[in-house]
Amino acid sequence: MLLAVLLLLPLLDPRPARGHPPYMRLPPSTLQVLSAQGTKALQAAQRSAQWAVNLVAMEIQHRLHECQGPGRPRPQGPLLQEPPEPELCGERRPGTVNVTRAHGRIVGGSAAQPGAWPWLVRLQLSGQPLCGGVLVAASWVLTAAHCFAGAPNELLWTVTLAQGPRGEQAEEVPVNRILPHPKFDPRTFHNDLALVQLWTPVSRAGAARPVCLPQGPREPPAGTACAIAGWGALFEDGPGAEAVREARVPLLSADTCRRALGAGLRPSTMLCAGYLAGGIDSCQGDSGGPLTCSEPDPRPREVLYGITSWGDGCGEPGKPGVYTRVAVFRDWLWKQMRAAPSSREPSCRELLAWEPQADDAPPCAFHARLYCPGLEPLQQKLSTLQATHAWILQVPSERLAMDFQEVLADLSSKTITGLFRAWVRVSLGDQHVVFGGLVGLEPATLARSLPRLLVQALQAFRVAAQARAEPQGAQKGARQIRGLGGQGHRPLGPQVLPARQP
Template identity: 40%
Template sequence: KSPICIVVVSVPFSVVCGQRSSAVTNITQPRSRIVGGSPAPLGSWPWLVNLQLDGGLMCGGVLVDSSWVATAAHYGPSADVVMEAKVPLLPQSTCKSALGKDLVTNTMLCAGYLSGGIDSCQGDSGGPLIYQDRISGRFQLHGITSWGDGCGEKGKPGVYTRVSAFSDWIQTEIQSKFQTTRNTSGKGSSQLKI
């Protein structure tokens, strides 16, 4: 089984892939999960989604196309507000040393500070690890929040699914479903920047 799920959604608003919106509203007193982060201004990450079942939040995810969401293959309790934090990517050798060489595979990557204090946590599963391309300025999906050993613990970085390890599969899934959708509806678009 793949550690990434992709689902079809309907997006009722227009966003430009990889570009942040200007935000004017900030939410205070959040029930947050990200350790050491700050509330993200409302609308500042327009490609974030929450997936619900019977009106209750299951998990977060990230748009990888106008109608497709990538998320973790597991769900849990979530926060009331989107939080954001900047964390460095860590070398794979550091990740394996910190968390166990048998636990961290090549389809995973680690991000965070070995000193602790800033990290994703339970309830953040499915959310994106993104980076801003230095040349284009656009944001790109690099990882999907997966697991960790505690939250913000010293010597224990967060673990993310390495999206590049699954990009061919994601593209194939979107294209195969897109072909079916386009053939039956006569319209549609499919772009993915991962």
């Protein structure tokens, strides 16, 4: 394909570089082809770096889970108690029902009325919205486990509750505990759900109220129109929505899902919903949000049957969205929410509330060393990876574009392979680098030289970023990374993570 494109392009600018007759510039049309391929290389490099970081982060999470268990010493003090299960769930306040019809969609669709989704919450990492979530009890939010890949520290997370029906200010609550499913697999997104315990329970007098969990393992039949909602991207890789968007999508049969999505679908824990014609779907940033279906008897209420997990693109034909099957995990959910506080290790936030640490001590570091030996090498490995890949992880997705501005080929330097020495000037955002390489001046030789040029450009940006960072360098050790998807990532198949980010 690249060779075919290059054959259609005028390759050489007939004018030599000013003052340098033996040099020749590649024309703008060729630079555009190089820039497009370079941008794809950058995107692939960022996905690869994020994946490497996520793997170690999940290893740390699994290690922490292994370290938990009864019989360990615990600080003395009152732990949060879960209030009795609410009598009412899944009921919207009067006058707020406004789920759009089939033409509306989260991807480019209509905004929901304030208060229409009282159980929909927003998870924020260090103040930045990353994923959606669903209030399932006064102190518990259900969301996707992949949202916490690379950022499992509950001290960094807050939850913004539902806005009131008259636009009342939404309440923001700190997170006390994060409980990813112990069998979550970040490579396949198998068992992609997590419980989040709020530091303070939701008030019954407020706008937020929980959705209903399934009463048993049975699910609505294929063809049932269910509802999705969230603040995710308006289109694939686009900006997030400012207001909640909603849509109805039909549940699809396991056979239909398997034919559409292939081996990536795990029917035992995943279901899919959407239109095979495309156009209506959840997207990046909707991860962890709800898929609810209405149950009219004995009174109308919404029941949570799915958690937004991943998808292949957003609203593409033949690629419905994938959701974690909540009914399959009902017993695990109730077991976690009803567990006695004394049966758990204290969270970092609880430890800090009982025994404040010195200002220069990393939060809960003493707790990790005491209860989880062997964790420190993994944390050091994570810090090293984050520092090594910071040059690409810290570039916002909307600025991840390579721009080849000039390629000057030395016409007197032809090699036996038909390539010429060249100076290459390329930019990434406001960063500019210049490096030497070899380039072909015919379509076939240019296509052959392109992969090495792209690798050299990536290396040049990495070296330049590391050189800029060195003066303040190692002062912070680990750099903060952008979570599963910058905006909330939506994995592309269990990418990065396919998740409707990260």
